Amino acid sequence: MLSVTNLRKTYGSGGQAVEAIRDLTLTVDKGEFVCIVGPSGAGKTTMLKCLCGLLKPSSGTVTLDGAPVTGPPKEIASVFQDYSRSLMPWFTVQRNVGLPLRNRYRSAADRAERVATALDAVGLSGFGDRYPWQLSGGMQQRVAIARGLAYAPEILLLDEPFASVDAQTRADLEDLILRVRDDTGVTMLLVTHDIDEAVYLADRVVVMSARPSVVLETVPVDLPRPRDQVTTKRLPRFAELRAHVLTLIRRTALDGAAPTPDQHSTIGARR
Numbered sequence: 001m002l003s004v005t006n007l008r009k010t011y012g013s014g015g016q017a018v019e020a021i022r023d024l025t026l027t028v029d030k031g032e033f034v035c036i037v038g039p040s041g042a043g044k045t046t047m048l049k050c051l052c053g054l055l056k057p058s059s060g061t062v063t064l065d066g067a068p069v070t071g072p073p074k075e076i077a078s079v080f081q082d083y084s085r086s087l088m089p090w091f092t093v094q095r096n097v098g099l100p101l102r103n104r105y106r107s108a109a110d111r112a113e114r115v116a117t118a119l120d121a122v123g124l125s126g127f128g129d130r131y132p133w134q135l136s137g138g139m140q141q142r143v144a145i146a147r148g149l150a151y152a153p154e155i156l157l158l159d160e161p162f163a164s165v166d167a168q169t170r171a172d173l174e175d176l177i178l179r180v181r182d183d184t185g186v187t188m189l190l191v192t193h194d195i196d197e198a199v200y201l202a203d204r205v206v207v208m209s210a211r212p213s214v215v216l217e218t219v220p221v222d223l224p225r226p227r228d229q230v231t232t233k234r235l236p237r238f239a240e241l242r243a244h245v246l247t248l249i250r251r252t253a254l255d256g257a258a259p260t261p262d263q264h265s266t267i268g269a270r271r
């Protein structure tokens with residue numbers, strides 16, 4: 001569905017140039033849940049911005065259903081980490097959620113219904129008339145997720161969406177996202193620093209090297225679904241996958257970028 005081929009991105013030029021991404025190739029299938037992990041500064045956000053058409057790659061291609069992405073595609077919605085900057089404090093929750101729908105759905109009744117369904121999906125029906133600042137951090141992040149869902153995207157890109165909330169809220173939001181994925185079949189691509197989170201959520205974990213980044217390894221996650229915060233994380237296989245991804249990230253953080261991109265995971269061979 002989404003295909004990235006030999007993506008390279010350098011910011012600036014000459015002596016000021018920063019080579020963020022050297023060579024990324026990956027595909028995301030319809031309905032798949034892919035998590036991206038990598039050391040800080042590896043270019044994860046840069047990659048997401050290239051995928052949703054907000055940044056132009058220096059070279060390489062991004063295609064969606066075979067068509068090149070040259071600007072923000074209507075099939076993709078994004079949720080970013082910092083809800084305090086992505087929600088408009090002077091708009092109510094329902095207006096915030098309805099904002100991106102104005103250009104997509106003409107009927108106000110249709111928009112209102114989509115907003116109500118999305119708020120219901122994240123457990124916030126009844127909070128539509130509140131303002132973001134009247135809600136807790138976790139609730140505000142659920143509003144941001146509802147805004148992504150109301151748009152009914154085919155692909156939801158999530159960039160560190162749970163980074164600014166406490167551990168318990170984070171676990172609740174992870175389960176919310178899994179439930180939404182099961183209910184809607186939306187394709188998910190999520191960037192996280194949290195390796196447990198990546199293994200818990202994903203069908204595949206893509207490990208990026210340190211900058212300038214390449215895909216170090218793609219790790220298939222063969223844990224059974226539905227997943228559960230306690231039983232899934234107790235499985236020996238969970239510990240094995242987690243340790244494998246952690247080792248890769250530690251190694252690349254120490255050694256720098258990998259010499260050869262896209263090695264296939266040996267840990268996934270049992271699949």
Ligand SMILES: Nc1ncnc2c1ncn2[C@@H]1O[C@H](COP(=O)(O)OP(=O)(O)OP(=O)(O)O)[C@@H](O)[C@H]1O
Nearest residue numbers: 011012018020039040041042043044045046047211
């Ligand atoms: N607009 C920009 N101009 C110049 N350099 C940039 C710009 N945006 C990002 N960079 C640089 O590109 C590299 C990759 O940044 P990016 O934010 O994509 O990494 P990341 O993996 O998402 O980081 P983190 O995990 O810390 O959020 C970094 O070295 C960063 O300083």
